[in-house]
Amino acid sequence: MLVHICCAVDSHYFLEKIQEEFPDEKLVGYFYDPNIHPYSEYRLRYLDVEYSCKKLGIPLLEGSYNLEEWLKKVKGMEHLPEKGDRCTVCYDDRLDVSVQKALELGHDKFTTSLLISPKKSQEKLEKIGDKLTQETGVNFIFRDYRSGNGGQVQGERVKENSLYRQNYCGCLFGLSAQREIQKKIMDEMFNPISNQIMPESIEERLELYQRRNDLEDAGEKYKLIKQRFLNYRLLGGKVSIAKKIVPSYIMCYSTINRNNTNGRIEYTKDGINYLNRDEVKIIDIQTFNLFAGTSYKDVKELMYKPLDFYKELEIRNLIIKNPYDLSALIVLDEIIDDKYEIEINATTYEDIKEEII
């Protein structure tokens, strides 16, 4: 039997139940989910499914990440709510490709872990599955493992196995609608040009769950815990001196009231230059190197090869000497005695992240 898998949170318990109910069946997992955006989230969910299948002793195949095809299929339905027509097309695509895979591999049965997902319509999935059975002769196995206390047991399995519990269905359309309702920044969908790994980003979660896998492999004891913290994202910024834009590196947790200011340097101490407005501090690249113990030749190099986020935060705290400070700290190639115009569009927000202890 080929089992289409959407994510480990749904598939782990679903596969356990299928194994229990079909003990003589050779099960093969099939991860085909081009609906998952961005690609880093797709990789993260795959990593988790791989870990779960390994635990269950089930071989896993990865389908292709047909993002463009998927986007074409849901064109015009971007703004429809979850469980609406876009989702029907999304189930259709995943089941259709899965049944083709089942045919190719010579399986006579197929099913999907989407059936256990609380936000998916079992009725629609059953209808699509049955239609594909008629077309191909591969039997669709419909099972409702979520009724009764299924949902609760599924949750327990997720916890026991330290699985990655994603907080959105998968596509950018569902995600943006969800974040709009939550009035929360959609930080999953953007990355700094530097590729610096930001706190509670998908990239950081990927590192965390890879570490979970390593600890599991090494048989070491660990626990995933949650931490509440103040997160930060820089959305854009620039510095002009005498009306000319200069390369600038805006250090983490830099914010400005109303997003812009202008002024002149009014005082300098220990290499730190204090603007006469809006708590802005400016240092040159040599001063940055001194504090950080680095040897950046200019700000551009720092922009494209920044320090690790937490190391940068350490340097910021060394310079500012106040862990609660949110004033702007900017690195420039040189300090010039002229008028500075500064724009920083940044946001700080309460967030929750997982950690391994």
Ligand code: SF4
């Ligand atoms: S919300 Fe989920 S099921 Fe619906 S289209 Fe997006 S990824 Fe597919």
